[in-house]
Amino acid sequence: MDELVARGRGRIEWIRSRMPLLADARAHFAETRPFAGHRIGMSLHLEPKTAVLLETLAAGGAEVVATGNHGSTQDDVVAVLRASGMTVFGSRDDTLDEHGRNIAGVLDAEPDILLDNGADLAAGIVARGRQDTILGGTEETTSGGLRLRGELAGAIPFPILVINDSILKAIGENRHAVGQSVVESFMRITNLMVPGRRFVVAGYGWCGRGVAQYLRALGGKVAVVEVDELKAFEAALDGYRVDTMQGLATWGEVFITATGHPDVIGPDIFPLLRDGSVLANCGHFPWEIDVAALKADAAEVRTLDAAIERIEFADGRHVILLAEGRMMNLAGREPKGNSLESMDLGFLLQTLSLERIARSAESLADGAQPIPDDINREIARRMLSAMGADR
Known part of the structure; x- marks a missing residue:
């Protein structure tokens, strides 16, 4: 286990050093603590870039309970997050049934904010009839947005900001x-x-x-x-x-x-x-x-x-x-996923969207909806500056 943690820490350190947008957000959140008193339930690919996202949310005062998506969990990253004190479910070799139990474990922790990917958490909340316990959340991907606007339409009495609806994510990440x-x-x-x-x-x-x-x-x-x-x-x-x-x-x-x-x-x-x-x-x-x-x-x-x-x-x-x-x-073998710069942008979308939920969920409509325009434009300005494209 120590070897697994050491390997994961080395990978995360490299990636953290190349995600300046999240670094700025992490420093800001450490001062403003927008997630203090909130428990964020997460279902998202557990790999090194996601670990940096979770560090950023934790710096903002969030208690995070997390699991990965089926087949993409990286065990060394899970080991690092657990060593840091986070509650994390799942492993690389989990079956679909085990993945379902991991989702249930996150929901058993009774989060009040969701960070979802594929709408698995949202569907679980609806199945349990616990919609009134959720302040709001985000959805990462197209497939989850389709579920929210299809099988779950009308069943979500809280706002979910669909990250994949952002033109920034469409261009930069997708x-x-x-x-x-x-x-x-x-x-x-x-x-x-x-x-x-x-x-x-x-x-x-x-x-x-x-x-x-x-x-x-x-x-x-x-x-x-x-x-x-x-x-x-x-x-x-x-x-x-x-x-x-x-x-x-x-x-x-x-x-x-x-x-x-x-x-x-x-x-x-x-x-x-x-x-x-x-x-x-x-x-x-x-x-x-x-x-x-x-x-x-x-x-x-x-x-x-x-x-x-x-x-x-x-x-x-x-x-x-x-x-x-x-x-x-x-x-697949030796998975790397999307580039560091694109996920720095994409995960800043996540962090600022979750901050909007934590601070002013009541200002948003219920159900799946796009990212507010002011968040998109603020992140575009920050990304241009980080790229040096404004010089």
Whole structure:
């Protein structure tokens, strides 16, 4: 355990030293203590950048009870946070059932502010009928925003600021950071060449745009699947081939899903895939590729590496599945996730949004809503200054 803590501390120290926006917020919060008397329940990827976020909230007086997301928890980071006195649930190898128990553990601590990713905590609060105990919260990702505005619509009598609705996050984190980290992760996991390879990107939201952009920048041949006519039109004008998944199944060599929706690649597509096709997902939930159906159709499933499975079909074809269909840039081998600068920006969005909840939740509407404009503009000014772009 001491070795695990030492390794985690070294990684966190490096990342902390390269997140100046959170450093400024941490110093300010240590004086103003906006979270004093509040318990923040968190469900978010537990990796070194998240540890710096939690340090910042704790400096502001928050008691934090946290768990990670399924498959992306980094054990050395958990060890460091526990050594600092925080209550943290979860480990890298947790099953989905264990992840559910981790979520329950966070809710059992009765937080009054939520920091959510995928709306798991919000859904748990609704299931327990404890909505009246929550002051408000934030939601990190597209998938969680869809749940809040879909299955949970009308059931949330407190404000939730959706970080992913911020144009800052869309540009800085989703397009450029996710785009970079997904392509980097594909290269690291597979050791395959990008130039000249045919890629199909499902979804042309901000993350899909970024993945397509960075693949093409490295010489990949890129096609886009998009069901929204306006986004499909944009992809076509950006120079990508645009078609349905059925139309591209025999053309593509690598398929990357980035939609936030389930069953993007399912049983109707599996028979069409060319031999050796690679399937990967960068959406929050591991449901964009129907992995259960894929393996049910298989004649044999073999694990080749920590994040590579070979799925053999009875007709002699095979496909490669990366990271079990989970978020490949955080669940894959040697996960790094998004760049430090992008997460410095993204987590400042989190901290200032949570500060707004703690100080003036009553000024906000109930339910899922965008980040207030003044927060976006303040962070944009700070980021430009940190980049030296204002000089």
